[in-house]
Amino acid sequence: MPKYLLSLLFLCLTSTMWSQSQQEKLEQRKAQIQKEIRENEKMLKSVKSKEKSAMNVFLIQKNKIRLKENLIHTTEKQTRLLGDDMYRNQLKINKLNRELKVLKEDYAKKIVNSYKSRSEQSRAMFILSSENFLQAYKRVQYLKQYTSFRKSQGVEINAKSTELISYNEKLKLQKIAKQKLLAENQKEREALVKEKQEQEKLVNSIKKDKNRIVSEIRKKQRESRTIDAQINRLIREAIAEANRKAAAERAKAAALAAAERSKSSSKSSATKEVKEVKETVSRASVSSSRIEMTPSDKLVADNFRANRGNLPWPVEKGFISLGYGDQPHPIYNTLVVHNSGLEITTNEGANARAVFGGEVASVMVLSPVNKAVMIQHGDYFTIYQNLSSVSVSKGDKVSIKQNLGRIRTNGDTGKTVIKFLLLQNTTYNNPQSWLAN
Numbered sequence: 001m002p003k004y005l006l007s008l009l010f011l012c013l014t015s016t017m018w019s020q021s022q023q024e025k026l027e028q029r030k031a032q033i034q035k036e037i038r039e040n041e042k043m044l045k046s047v048k049s050k051e052k053s054a055m056n057v058f059l060i061q062k063n064k065i066r067l068k069e070n071l072i073h074t075t076e077k078q079t080r081l082l083g084d085d086m087y088r089n090q091l092k093i094n095k096l097n098r099e100l101k102v103l104k105e106d107y108a109k110k111i112v113n114s115y116k117s118r119s120e121q122s123r124a125m126f127i128l129s130s131e132n133f134l135q136a137y138k139r140v141q142y143l144k145q146y147t148s149f150r151k152s153q154g155v156e157i158n159a160k161s162t163e164l165i166s167y168n169e170k171l172k173l174q175k176i177a178k179q180k181l182l183a184e185n186q187k188e189r190e191a192l193v194k195e196k197q198e199q200e201k202l203v204n205s206i207k208k209d210k211n212r213i214v215s216e217i218r219k220k221q222r223e224s225r226t227i228d229a230q231i232n233r234l235i236r237e238a239i240a241e242a243n244r245k246a247a248a249e250r251a252k253a254a255a256l257a258a259a260e261r262s263k264s265s266s267k268s269s270a271t272k273e274v275k276e277v278k279e280t281v282s283r284a285s286v287s288s289s290r291i292e293m294t295p296s297d298k299l300v301a302d303n304f305r306a307n308r309g310n311l312p313w314p315v316e317k318g319f320i321s322l323g324y325g326d327q328p329h330p331i332y333n334t335l336v337v338h339n340s341g342l343e344i345t346t347n348e349g350a351n352a353r354a355v356f357g358g359e360v361a362s363v364m365v366l367s368p369v370n371k372a373v374m375i376q377h378g379d380y381f382t383i384y385q386n387l388s389s390v391s392v393s394k395g396d397k398v399s400i401k402q403n404l405g406r407i408r409t410n411g412d413t414g415k416t417v418i419k420f421l422l423l424q425n426t427t428y429n430n431p432q433s434w435l436a437n
Helices: 003-050 054-116 120-128 133-207 210-262 267-282 295-306
Strands: 319-322 325-328 336-339 342-345 351-353 358-367 370-377 380-390 403-407 417-424 427-429
Touching: 054 133, 054 319, 054 342, 210 336, 210 358, 210 370, 210 380, 295 370, 295 380, 358 380, 370 403
Parallel strands: none
Antiparallel strands: 319 342, 325 336, 342 417, 351 403, 358 370, 370 380, 380 403, 380 417, 417 427
16 A cells, blocks of 8 residues: 555544544533533522522622533534534545445446356457467466456445445434534523523622622721731741741751760860750741741652642632632722632532641631631641631641531521632742642
8 A cells, every 4th residue: 555545544543533532521521511510500599599699699600601601612612523523524425435436337347348258168269369378378367367356346345335334324423413512502502691691680780789799898808808917927837836846856966966976076075066056056047937848848848839730629519709819809890809819619518628638737716707727738838718617636637638627608698618828938829720620
């Protein structure tokens, strides 16, 4: 087979395999989005039944609209990929039809020729009329090759006919699948229009109560700043404590080394060395803004950093209802909201879970109804805020996805929200860039 035909065959197979792989990935993504939409609808139904907060309904509905748009986008990708496959299959069918037409015409001519020379006498005369033995031999070989070629043509026609039937069947199924995807897409688009109309009504009703909502937002921002200040103080205390432990370990190692050296030195020299060790310990830096890591701390920090973008979420199910940093309010664009972490809305009764293994540095009581857990991972800290109860204690070693406590459901709004913070020493990071998509 010529090299260009082999290359073409390889490209076709590679293209088909890639297309199938992409379709499978899109189907998995679509199933995941549909699952998230169902969970979102349950959450929305639960909040609506309590008739607590229009703002909460708006946020959940906004996330549902985002998921619907993602679903439509994914379905459109599937439709385009399927359309490309159908186009390639149609080209293959057209090519097979052309090849079969040529093969059948040629085969028909050979059948006619065979019919004309079908008698044994005609074949014998064809051989015996040869001018010499060599020509007679060649004519015998020709008849054999002619018969063999005719048979191989018949086999090839059967094979291509079977292949053509297979491609036609595949194309038929693809057309059905495409029509199904288009129908699904149209249905989702109609549902999305209704969702947006509902949201518009909700926004208009919320805007009527602007003064109260703005006042509540500002109050919440003040409370958030107070809590952030409290957390900053506790983090500095945790850093200072870690540095004191590290300094004590270094001092102990230095004292042992000095004691060993004093065995082979004079008494006055040993006394001087011990004095220097004590002075070094007294001058040991106990920084309140950066952890002086031990080798084991560095190993934990390196492992934590290596998992950036792949950390599990601090809840099993939920969506980001307020992102990190300064951002406009979802309804009042002129109002800037600051958030030192991520606010993730989840189901009532949900638990917070550790995003990575580490040690509980602190269990904080931020208010009578708001507790928080701070976990140290080398020089990184993760904080899980707005817990109604806590299931770990300071000094506990925790593993990834371990339950840390129950997330509080606000009695006034019906919202179940965890605030998740991530810091390196005292520097705040955007947690979203660390969590898995």
